[in-house]
Amino acid sequence: MAQPARFGIVDMGSNAIRMMIAEANQSGMAVLENHRLALRLGHDVFHSGQVPEATIAAAVDAFRRFRVSCDRLAVQHVRAIATAAMREARNRELLVDRVRAAAGIEIEVVSGTQEAYLLALAVQTRADLREGRSVLVDVGGGSVQIALVERGQVIAADSYRLGALRMLEVLGDAGASGESFVDLLLKHLHSLEKRIADRFDQGRIDRCVAVGGNIESLADLLQARNGARAADGAESYPVTELRDEVLGLAALSYSERMQQRGLKSDRADTIVPAGVVYFRLAELAAVPTVLVPRVGIKDGLLKELIDGHLHSFAAEEHVDVLLSSCRALGRKYHFESEHAEAVLLLARQLFDQTRELHGLGERARVLLEAAALLHDLGVAVNNDGHHKHSQYLIQASDLVGLSDEERQIVALLARYHRKSSPSREHEEFAALRRRERSLVERLTAILRLADALDRQHAGLVRSVVVKIREDQVELQPILAAGQLSRLTLERKAVEEKGLLFAQLFGKPLRLFTP
Numbered sequence: 001m002a003q004p005a006r007f008g009i010v011d012m013g014s015n016a017i018r019m020m021i022a023e024a025n026q027s028g029m030a031v032l033e034n035h036r037l038a039l040r041l042g043h044d045v046f047h048s049g050q051v052p053e054a055t056i057a058a059a060v061d062a063f064r065r066f067r068v069s070c071d072r073l074a075v076q077h078v079r080a081i082a083t084a085a086m087r088e089a090r091n092r093e094l095l096v097d098r099v100r101a102a103a104g105i106e107i108e109v110v111s112g113t114q115e116a117y118l119l120a121l122a123v124q125t126r127a128d129l130r131e132g133r134s135v136l137v138d139v140g141g142g143s144v145q146i147a148l149v150e151r152g153q154v155i156a157a158d159s160y161r162l163g164a165l166r167m168l169e170v171l172g173d174a175g176a177s178g179e180s181f182v183d184l185l186l187k188h189l190h191s192l193e194k195r196i197a198d199r200f201d202q203g204r205i206d207r208c209v210a211v212g213g214n215i216e217s218l219a220d221l222l223q224a225r226n227g228a229r230a231a232d233g234a235e236s237y238p239v240t241e242l243r244d245e246v247l248g249l250a251a252l253s254y255s256e257r258m259q260q261r262g263l264k265s266d267r268a269d270t271i272v273p274a275g276v277v278y279f280r281l282a283e284l285a286a287v288p289t290v291l292v293p294r295v296g297i298k299d300g301l302l303k304e305l306i307d308g309h310l311h312s313f314a315a316e317e318h319v320d321v322l323l324s325s326c327r328a329l330g331r332k333y334h335f336e337s338e339h340a341e342a343v344l345l346l347a348r349q350l351f352d353q354t355r356e357l358h359g360l361g362e363r364a365r366v367l368l369e370a371a372a373l374l375h376d377l378g379v380a381v382n383n384d385g386h387h388k389h390s391q392y393l394i395q396a397s398d399l400v401g402l403s404d405e406e407r408q409i410v411a412l413l414a415r416y417h418r419k420s421s422p423s424r425e426h427e428e429f430a431a432l433r434r435r436e437r438s439l440v441e442r443l444t445a446i447l448r449l450a451d452a453l454d455r456q457h458a459g460l461v462r463s464v465v466v467k468i469r470e471d472q473v474e475l476q477p478i479l480a481a482g483q484l485s486r487l488t489l490e491r492k493a494v495e496e497k498g499l500l501f502a503q504l505f506g507k508p509l510r511l512f513t514p
Helices: 041-048 053-072 084-088 092-103 112-123 164-171 179-200 213-226 239-250 254-261 271-284 297-310 314-332 337-353 362-374 386-395 404-415 434-452 488-497 499-505
Strands: 005-012 017-025 028-037 077-082 107-109 133-139 144-150 153-160 207-211 229-231 234-238 289-292 461-468 473-479 509-511
Touching (some): 005 297, 028 053, 041 053, 041 084, 041 164, 053 077, 053 092, 077 084, 077 112, 077 297, 084 107, 092 107, 112 133, 112 144, 112 297, 133 271, 144 271, 153 314, 164 179, 179 271, 207 271, 213 289, 234 239, 271 289, 314 337, 314 362, 362 386, 488 499
Parallel strands (some): 005 077, 077 107, 133 207, 207 289
Antiparallel strands (some): 005 017, 017 028, 133 144, 234 289, 461 473
């Protein structure tokens, strides 16, 4: 009988390091070990920009002990991520190198968008988000992650420098108890409220889901006082009660919060700034209650690992998330959706039917799909040179489901869908590793063909059949119902844009028109 798959998870936050070992099989998942180390990476990073030696040593020791636990329990897969504090630490590579050498664990410093995406994965294990629009809020030590989910799909994710520990460091001891501190916090929030509210104003918010250690502590206090109501697999608390509880805690001193309310030392200070963010964002979302599912980033990370291990179609789920994010970005810049969708369909078909030539895997297909939707994004700036504008807009935008490196590749694909081919004379392309440069070249060749087959932006070509001959590659377009076009413009476009394909794969292209 096969051993259940076991996973090690590390969430290296600004306020604490959380470590978990779980096992999974087709029938479910069980947590074997769960630890939380109150190591405040953000305390020094937000002041000095560096993690001090004593903190590095403590983190290395924690990872070394976690590795011993993983080995003892025969863990097959370990993944460790770090968030806001490590994103900002100038000496983060030193800590990463020390952990790798001592424990053999690679720490992945994720972007705020990736963090919000993992949050959404976690929440959906406990709350039903398939109907309406939901806003998910996670107040960490260094940042606040906000994800917007529409009918179960993440359509936007943002990260704001409003973490509880950061706000304590920024605001100092001024008014450290009483409502004057809350007033300072609310003023601090005000500068970003319009930006956040604009995101919410894209449509009515049906539910607000709050995640994080501080909201769970607040939920414990509310539950002891008023009880909780079940809703969508999570606990539900009125926003007014949450606000009253936070203001009540703000009126107490740090020591009184521990003595009278039973809070731990590393929770008693951050709970007020975090609580203010939670209730204020819920008010901006105009919802009556806040849902608390009691999950975290590490749960989303575990779900991603388990899905990838157990389910062969997990990659398709991630494609849906990414493409929803791409379409939302496209709508923001009023893209020509019909052309984008046509190029997406053709790019998929070309990729799948030319695998024996390009030899690329499923992740490359995902990057091609994102670029197909966004290749003309720059038209919103100016049609002339719009490929360069597309590159800039993609680089400057968050796309849920892509790492920073993958977003750069998608941006380059959009840059090269017309005009000049990938060149070492271009700084961004030259900066890539050899493998990524080859990936960009091959995907660019396919994207150019897909774009050429919809040269008129009229959706004339419904699909394409590819036949790879010994001496050439034949393209047989299938026209949409009722179309009788000779595809004169498409033929010319394929001749021009197909040159890169022919050069890379050593086979000229031939388009068979109706």
